[in-house]
Structures are given as C-alpha cells and as structure tokens.
Amino acid sequence: MKELHPETLCVQAGYKPETGEARIPPVCQSTTFFYGDTQKMADLFDLKTEGFFYSRLANPTVDALEKRVAALEGGACGIGCASGMSAILLTALTLCEAGDNIVCAGQVYGGTYNLFRVTLQKFGVACRFFDVDAGPEEIDALIDEKTKFLFAETVANPAVAICDFAALSALCRAHGLLFIVDNTLATPILCRPLALGADIVIHSTSKYIDGHAAALGGMIVDGGEFPFRDNPRYPAFNVPDESYHGIVYADMPAAFAVKCRAQMMRDTGAVMSPQNAFLTFLGCDTLALRMKKHCENAKKVAAYLDAHPRTEWVRHPSLPQDPYHARMLRYLPDGTGGMLSFGIDGTAETCARFMQSLSLITQETHVADVRSCILHPASTTHRQLSREALEEAGIPENLIRLSVGIENAEDVIADLDQAFSRM
Numbered sequence: 001m002k003e004l005h006p007e008t009l010c011v012q013a014g015y016k017p018e019t020g021e022a023r024i025p026p027v028c029q030s031t032t033f034f035y036g037d038t039q040k041m042a043d044l045f046d047l048k049t050e051g052f053f054y055s056r057l058a059n060p061t062v063d064a065l066e067k068r069v070a071a072l073e074g075g076a077c078g079i080g081c082a083s084g085m086s087a088i089l090l091t092a093l094t095l096c097e098a099g100d101n102i103v104c105a106g107q108v109y110g111g112t113y114n115l116f117r118v119t120l121q122k123f124g125v126a127c128r129f130f131d132v133d134a135g136p137e138e139i140d141a142l143i144d145e146k147t148k149f150l151f152a153e154t155v156a157n158p159a160v161a162i163c164d165f166a167a168l169s170a171l172c173r174a175h176g177l178l179f180i181v182d183n184t185l186a187t188p189i190l191c192r193p194l195a196l197g198a199d200i201v202i203h204s205t206s207k208y209i210d211g212h213a214a215a216l217g218g219m220i221v222d223g224g225e226f227p228f229r230d231n232p233r234y235p236a237f238n239v240p241d242e243s244y245h246g247i248v249y250a251d252m253p254a255a256f257a258v259k260c261r262a263q264m265m266r267d268t269g270a271v272m273s274p275q276n277a278f279l280t281f282l283g284c285d286t287l288a289l290r291m292k293k294h295c296e297n298a299k300k301v302a303a304y305l306d307a308h309p310r311t312e313w314v315r316h317p318s319l320p321q322d323p324y325h326a327r328m329l330r331y332l333p334d335g336t337g338g339m340l341s342f343g344i345d346g347t348a349e350t351c352a353r354f355m356q357s358l359s360l361i362t363q364e365t366h367v368a369d370v371r372s373c374i375l376h377p378a379s380t381t382h383r384q385l386s387r388e389a390l391e392e393a394g395i396p397e398n399l400i401r402l403s404v405g406i407e408n409a410e411d412v413i414a415d416l417d418q419a420f421s422r423m
C-alpha cells in the first residue's frame with residue numbers, strides 16, 4: 001500500500017481492533033498480564049517474542065500511542081514516558097556514562113538545559129552548548145570521542161529558533177554520532193526530523209500531541225537505522241549486557257529502543273500511565289487539523305503584532321524579516337506552530353498592566369494547547385534573574401511569550417487590542 005498521509009495516520013495508526021473489540025484502545029488499567037505457559041513467559045523475558053508482562057515495560061494502551069507517534073514520525077518504534085523530561089532523561093541514561101559528554105544547542109527548553117547543565121553534570125556527564133546559529137566548524141570543535149549525542153530542538157521553546165538540520169546531520173554523519181531532535185513544538189505534522197537526518201526524535205506529548213492540556217507524557221521514537229555495530233563511540237551497544245543476561249544491543253533491530261526499554265525503563269520506571277496514553281491518543285486524532293489552525297492563527301496574530309505601534313519587535317518565523325524565516329521555508333514550509341514572542345514598548349510594569357487587561361488569553365506556565373495562553377517570563381519563570389542576567393539569557397524584561405490557540409483569530413486579536421489600549 002502507498003504510504004499513508006499524516007492526517008490519515010493521526011486517526012488510523014497505532015490500533016486496529018479485532019472483530020467485536022473496542023473501536024478505540026481501551027484504558028488497560030492492569031499492572032500485570034496473565035500467562036498460562038511458562039515457556040511463553042520465558043520467551044518474553046528473553047525478548048524473543050512480543051507481548052505484555054508488566055506495565056512498567058509495556059502496556060497495550062501505551063503501546064497504541066507508541067505505534068501511532070512512531071508511524072507519524074516514520075520511525076521504527078516508540079517508547080511512552082511519564083513526561084517529556086523523563087523521555088530526555090531516559091535517552092541520556094541509555095547513551096551516557098560518567099566521563100561522557102553531550103553536545104547541545106543552547107536554545108532549548110529550560111528543563112532540558114537544567115538537566116544537561118546541572119543534574120547530569122553531578123553524575124559525571126558534561127554538556128557543551130552551541131549557539132543554534134554557530135557555523136559547523138565551531139560545533140565540530142565541541143565533538144570528541146566521548147561525545148554520545150548531539151541534541152537540538154526543531155523549533156526551540158521559547159526562543160522560536162529553528163535548527164539547521166542539513167548542517168547538524170552532516171556533522172553527526174561524519175562523526176558516526178547520534179543526532180537527537182526534540183520535535184515537541186513542530187510535531188510530525190509540520191516537520192519529520194528522521195527524514196531530515198535525525199536518528200532519534202523526542203516529544204513532550206504534554207504539548208500539541210495531547211493538545212488539550214489534559215495529560216503529561218513523553219515519547220522517544222527510534223528511527224531504527226543508526227549503525228551501532230562496531231562503532232567505537234558506542235562500546236555499550238557492542239558488548240554483552242550482563243544486567244540483561246548477555247544481550248548485545250547492536251545485534252537487535254532498533255537497538256537504541258531495545259536498550260532504552262530493557263535497561264533504563266526497567267531501572268527507572270519513568271513510564272507513561274495507561275490513562276494518560278488514552279487521553280493523548282484521543283488528542284492525537286485531531287493533531288493535523290489543530291496544527292493547521294495554530295499555524296494560520298499565529299501567522300495572523302504575528303502580522304497584527306508586527307504592525308502595532310506599541311510593540312518593539314515580534315519573533316515568529318512566518319514574518320519575512322524573522323531570522324528563521326529562511327529555515328522555516330526549507331524545513332517547515334507549512335508553519336512553525338502557535339508559539340511567538342514579542343517585546344512591548346515599555347517596562348516590566350507596562351507588561352504587567354498589559355497582561356492584567358487580557359480576558360480571553362490566560363496567563364499560564366504552559367504552551368501548545370488549544371487555548372491561547374501568555375506568559376511574562378521576567379515576572380514569572382525568570383523572576384529570580386537581574387535585568388542584566390535576563391538580557392544575557394536572551395529574555396529582555398519587556399518580552400512576552402504567546403502561545404496562540406485554535407480560537408477564531410479575530411477574537412484573539414481583539415483581546416490583545418483592548419489590552420494594548422489600557423496599558
């Protein structure tokens with residue numbers, strides 16, 4: 001059969017009932033699964049056959065979502081995690097030991113930055129950050145034989161910067177190095193990193209894939225094609241794992257996913273719950289429709305803000321003057337989703353008055369769901385920083401982050417308009 005389109009995969013992939021079974025994947029609320037046959041159970045433990053035996057390692061509801069997101073990304077398999085952060089942590093734990101390092105774009109989600117910069121550092125894993133606009137030589141200089149992966153976000157949260165897939169994937173190919181991409185804000189509807197040279201894709205499904213602000217979740221998608229076999233960078237994939245009765249991961253199809261699940265999910269238990277998988281699966285049905293609307297609305301709102309006399313600047317790649325407009329045309333031609341930022345002509349106090357006057361758009365520490373929401377980092381998430389430190393972090397005190405929802409764009413603009421008039 002011809003490869004199905006993303007809109008079709010959104011509603012069809014991941015679950016197919018047998019005659020008389022539930023049409024959508026039921027919440028399989030069971031920790032464990034019954035087997036009458038000792039040999040069948042032994043084969044499961046030996047990874048010789050597929051099946052469920054304990055929900056820490058696999059669960060039918062989570063499995064449906066894993067298959068759906070993997071199909072959307074064009075990958076070999078998915079691993080459902082408790083949150084986006086746990087997906088990133090599991091990925092790092094699967095690849096790194098003390099003495100290793102990660103090379104990561106500086107423009108990444110704050111949680112990722114802290115995990116790599118502070119927490120993993122305490123366990124002897126270093127992180128070297130590069131500017132997403134740095135040239136290949138500069139990034140190349142950060143890679144050594146102890147580098148285990150290069151990490152970037154398709155569309156960075158909150159910087160709305162787009163990574164240079166061609167340059168980063170060429171660099172990783174040349175070094176036999178894994179290229180891992182957090183595709184949370186783009187979603188596979190707007191961009192498929194595996195087709196652009198990435199080896200593994202990560203999602204916080206808590207954002208657009210769920211889309212309704214209902215369920216935390218994370219997903220790791222293994223492209224399944226990275227050549228681990230005899231790659232000197234990855235000895236742990238080429239020697240028997242004594243903690244898993246001598247399995248050599250490089251011998252397995254989708255070696256990364258097998259190691260991640262059999263070793264790190266086993267040891268951490270940072271697994272997605274069946275209830276959250278169910279809610280996320282439902283949300284994902286409408287992902288393609290929603291992303292189209294988010295892009296359409298954000299484009300209109302960005303143009304409105306750009307033309308408004310009380311904004312100093314607007315950052316959204318749909319604007320022709322945006323520094324990432326060219327990369328958007330190349331990698332995400334349908335748009336970059338609903339997130340944008342802008343600078344108000346005024347101080348932090350002016351921003352506070354503006355925010356207070358909004359009525360439809362709500363103040364939240366969240367992005368990427370159906371409702372428009374807004375945040376003033378200088379007075380909330382980055383409150384502890386001095387004005388100088390804010391500037392250094394690329395967050396001027398007048399910066400406002402807006403995640404445009406799927407309401408009628410005219411209503412969102414009208415709300416902004418009346419707030420500007422009261423500022």
Ligand SMILES: *Cc1c(COP(=O)(O)O)cnc(C)c1O
Nearest residue numbers: 083084085109157184204206217
């Ligand atoms: C929110 C987010 C995360 C973390 O996901 P959680 O589900 O909140 O743990 C990681 N990466 C990006 C790009 C995000 O926006």
